[in-house]
Amino acid sequence: MIKIYKTTENGLAEIEEFVSGCWINVVDPTTDEIEHLTVEGIPMDFITHPLDLDERARSEREDTGQMLILIRIPHYQGPKADIPYITIPLGIILNDKYILTVCRKQTDLISEFINGRVKGLITGKRIRFVLRILLSNATMFLTFLRQINRQVDELEGRLQLSIQNKEVFGLLQHQKSMVYFTTALKANDLLLERLQRTQLFRMFPDDEYLLEDVITENQQAIEMVNISSNILSSMMDAFASIISNNLNVVMKILATVTICVSLPTMVSGFFGMNVVLPLQDYPFAWSMILGFSLLLIGLTILIFYRLRWF
Secondary structure: OEEEEEEEOOEEEEEOOOOOOOEEEEEOOOHHHHHHHHHOOOOHHHHHHHHOOOOOOEEEEOOOOOEEEEEEEEEEOOOOOOOOEEEEEEEEEEOOOOEEEEEOOOOHHHHHHHOOOOOOOOOOOHHHHHHHHHHHHHHHHHHHHHHHHHHHHHHHHHHOOOOOOHHHHHHHHHHHHHHHHHHHHHHHHHHHHHHHOOHHHHOOHHHHHHHHHHHHHHHHHHHHHHHHHHHHHHHHHHHHHHHHHHHHHHHHHHHHHHHHHHHHHHHHHHHOOOOOOOOOOOOOHHHHHHHHHHHHHHHHHHHHHHOOOO
């Protein structure tokens, strides 16, 4: 899918043809769409590299002056996915006419730009546009991280009373997401440091200041992800022990109930033998045996309570 946008007096508008100063958004293009872009002068490698979900963050430059900036962006796959939050590559292609973004999936990051949530966006200012994407990407990591932390807090509340592994598996899914985030943010950080040394991003003071903000925001995201990842790892170890302890408590209760139930059975077994027994001619024998059984149960429960079995 190829969509073309350009900033107008009324904001971002969709247009039909490639014009100077436009933004071309490419999502999971077909073979015909890739060929159409190559006819327009876009290198084939610049289009295909961002479509590989395993590509790392980096930058490339052609002799023609075109530049590819490939970053890793967060992507939410849904609550039923094995790993709800992952990272995927986003390619940003710069030339002397327009800017292209190439991605395998439709993402929240690009949707924010299309829906007009990013204020003051001008497609004609290509370098500024790239920096706004980079800044929004770092902010998106922090947004998704807050969502993960809220979900972890909900799992934490259920884990305190749980004896099953469902909640632990939920924490494991989020821990995998943290690994994806950490790897992507560190790769993006190296890319940003390289861009900071590039003269292209130091032509205007405002762009240079914005790039510094992007680097600061990205480093903050790295620190937050590291802190959350460490807390989550410690929490998984702690709650694995809690689940084991909760299971032990259940087993103690079941053992106590089993012992208490076996006492009346033992007493009735004695008085059920076909021999001469005490109280066999006494009219209130059954009541006395029942009372004696209840007394044994009460004493057993009292002993277990004093021993803090439950």
